[in-house]
Amino acid sequence: MKIPHEAIPQHKKGFMLQEMDGEMLLYHTAEVTTTYLNPSAVVIWQLCDGQLTVQAIIDELAQRFPDAADLSQDVVTTLQDFLSRDLVELTWLNSDE
Amino acid sequence: MSSMATRIVTFAGQSVEVAVELDEGRKILDFLFSDLAGDTLHKPCKRLNLTQTPGGSYQITASSSDGAPVTTDSRNEALRLLMDQVIHCLAQTCDSGLLFHAAVVARNGRAVVMPAASGSGKSTLSCWLAKQGFQYCTDELAFLPTDSTRVECLMRPVIIKNAAREMMTEFLGLAEQEQDFYPGPVAMMVPHRLIHLEFPQSCPEVGLLLFPRYQQDTDFQYTELTPAQAGMRLMSVLVNARNLSDHGFAQTARIAQTTRACQIQYSSFAHIETCFSSIFEDGLSKDQVNPCPVDAEGV
Numbered sequence: 001m002k003i004p005h006e007a008i009p010q011h012k013k014g015f016m017l018q019e020m021d022g023e024m025l026l027y028h029t030a031e032v033t034t035t036y037l038n039p040s041a042v043v044i045w046q047l048c049d050g051q052l053t054v055q056a057i058i059d060e061l062a063q064r065f066p067d068a069a070d071l072s073q074d075v076v077t078t079l080q081d082f083l084s085r086d087l088v089e090l091t092w093l094n095s096d097e
Numbered sequence: 098m099s100s101m102a103t104r105i106v107t108f109a110g111q112s113v114e115v116a117v118e119l120d121e122g123r124k125i126l127d128f129l130f131s132d133l134a135g136d137t138l139h140k141p142c143k144r145l146n147l148t149q150t151p152g153g154s155y156q157i158t159a160s161s162s163d164g165a166p167v168t169t170d171s172r173n174e175a176l177r178l179l180m181d182q183v184i185h186c187l188a189q190t191c192d193s194g195l196l197f198h199a200a201v202v203a204r205n206g207r208a209v210v211m212p213a214a215s216g217s218g219k220s221t222l223s224c225w226l227a228k229q230g231f232q233y234c235t236d237e238l239a240f241l242p243t244d245s246t247r248v249e250c251l252m253r254p255v256i257i258k259n260a261a262r263e264m265m266t267e268f269l270g271l272a273e274q275e276q277d278f279y280p281g282p283v284a285m286m287v288p289h290r291l292i293h294l295e296f297p298q299s300c301p302e303v304g305l306l307l308f309p310r311y312q313q314d315t316d317f318q319y320t321e322l323t324p325a326q327a328g329m330r331l332m333s334v335l336v337n338a339r340n341l342s343d344h345g346f347a348q349t350a351r352i353a354q355t356t357r358a359c360q361i362q363y364s365s366f367a368h369i370e371t372c373f374s375s376i377f378e379d380g381l382s383k384d385q386v387n388p389c390p391v392d393a394e395g396v
Contacts, residue, residue: 016343018350023325027332027346032339034332034346036325 001083003054003076007090010050015087026087035085044078048088054079102126105135106183108251109240110193113186114141115179118148119155119172128279128288129180132252132296142190147179157182174281180253184238192340194242195348199334201239201250202231203297207304207381208248210239212334218311218363220255221265225366227293228269229373234297238336243348246355247300254279254286304381306331306358317368319376320360328353330360 018025022039037045043064047057054075061071082088102122106113112135117125125147144160150168155175157167159182167182169175188196199212200219209231213219220236227233234250241248257265257278262285266272271291278285308322308330322330331349338344359376363369369376 016346018325018328018346020324020328020350020354023323025325025328025332025346025350027344029344032344034329036329 001080003079003083003090005055005058006053007092008050008053009048009057009079009082009088010091011045011048012087012089031086035087040074041078041081044075045082045087048079048082050091053093104130105137105141106130106133107135107139108133108187108238109191109196109249110139110242111187111190112136112139112141113183114144114160115183116144116146117179118146125176128254128286129176130183130253132289143186145179145182145186147175159186171281173279173286174283176279177256177281177284177286180256180286184251188238188336190340191240191337194240194245195335195341195345195352196337197239197241197331197334198237198336199239200236201234201248201301202226203234203301204231204377204381206297206299206301208234208301209305209307209377209381210248210303211307211309212239212331213309214334216258218309220257221261221311222309222369224255224257224265224269224287224292225369226377229377231293231377232295232297233289233293234301241303241348241352246303246352248303249300250297252289252296254288255292256284257287258284303352303356305377306353306356307376308358308360310360310362311364312362313364315362315364317364317371318360318362319372322358322360324350324354324358327356327358330358 014028014030016027016029022042024037024042024045026035044057047060052060058072058075061075100122101116101118103114103116104126106115115126119125146158148156150156154168154170155172157179167178169178197212198214199210200223202209202223211219211222223233223236235252236255237253238251239248266275269292274291278287306327328350331353335345335349361369
C-alpha cells in the first residue's frame, strides 16, 4: 500500500501499552492480540500521534538521527507494517472538506 | 460392577467436582487427581460425569447445559479427555492470577517455566529434565497468583503422544511398567510418580522462562529473549486472559521484566546437553547474562 507523505498516522484506539527497555508490547483487549515493537518501531509508533504527517515524522527522525541514511523508506515500510496489523489509521488534514 | 466415585478437584483457586461411574472409579480418580486435592473453601464451578453408555462408549457430560457431551469408544482416551475437560473448566473460571499453558520443573526451590502450545514438546522435555535431576511439577498448566512470583503447578500424569511413546518408554526406562500407562488412540498417560520420586514441597519461585520448540531434523538454536519478546510469547499461552480485568497484561509484563528468558529450538536432547549446565544451572541465577555461546547455533 502506498502511503502519501501528507497523510497523518494515528494510533487506533483500544491498546494497552507496556514499554520495556526501549521495546514495546501493545495489547488490544477487544481483538485479543499482542504486538511486539522493536526499538526502531517504537520511535515511529510514538510519533504517530495524530498531529504529524508522514513527512513530518521523516523530518523529525532525520533531526534526531543526523548520521542515518535516508530514513524515508524505513518510515514508510514501518507504517505499512503498522497499517497491515491494524495498529494505526491514516487521517488527512482536510478530511472533512 | 461399576459404582459412582466422586472427588472435588481444586487448582488455581477453582474447584470442579468429578464423578466417575465406571469399574474402579476410585482408582481412576486417584490416578488422575491425587495431587489436586479438593478443598471446601471453593464451591465447585461445575460437575463433570464420566459414564459408560448402553452402547458401550464412554461419555463425559457437564452439570451445566453448555457444550455437547464428549464421547469416545476408548476407556483410556476417556480418562485423558476427562482431564482435559477438568482443565478447561478451571481455566474458564480462574480469575485470581495468571494461568499459563506451560510445563514446569524445579530445583532448589526455583522453577524453570516452559510455556508453549500443544505439540511443542513440553511433556517430553519436562520428563527429560526430571531424569537430569529436576523435580517434575507439571507438563500442562502453571498458575501465578496475582502479585506472586511463586508458581503453582497442575501436577498430573504426564501425557505422552503416541508418536513419542516408544522413545519415551525406552528413555524413561519404564518398559516394565508400560501396562500402567493407560495407552489410548492419541496418547498415553504416564504416572508422574514413576518419572521422579521427589516433588516440590512448596510452590517454587519462577527462576527461568524457557520457550521450547521441538522440530524434527532442525539445527539447534538458542536465543536470549528481551523482556518484551518474552512478554509477547507469554501472552500467547495465557489461557484465562478473558477472566482478568486487563487480560493479565500488566502482570504478564512484570513477570517478563523480572525473569530471564530464552528460547530453544531442538530436534534431540543431545542438542540441549551441549548447553545444559549454562542454561539450566547458571541460567537459574538472576545474575547470569549470557548462558549459552552464540555459536551454539547449528550444533
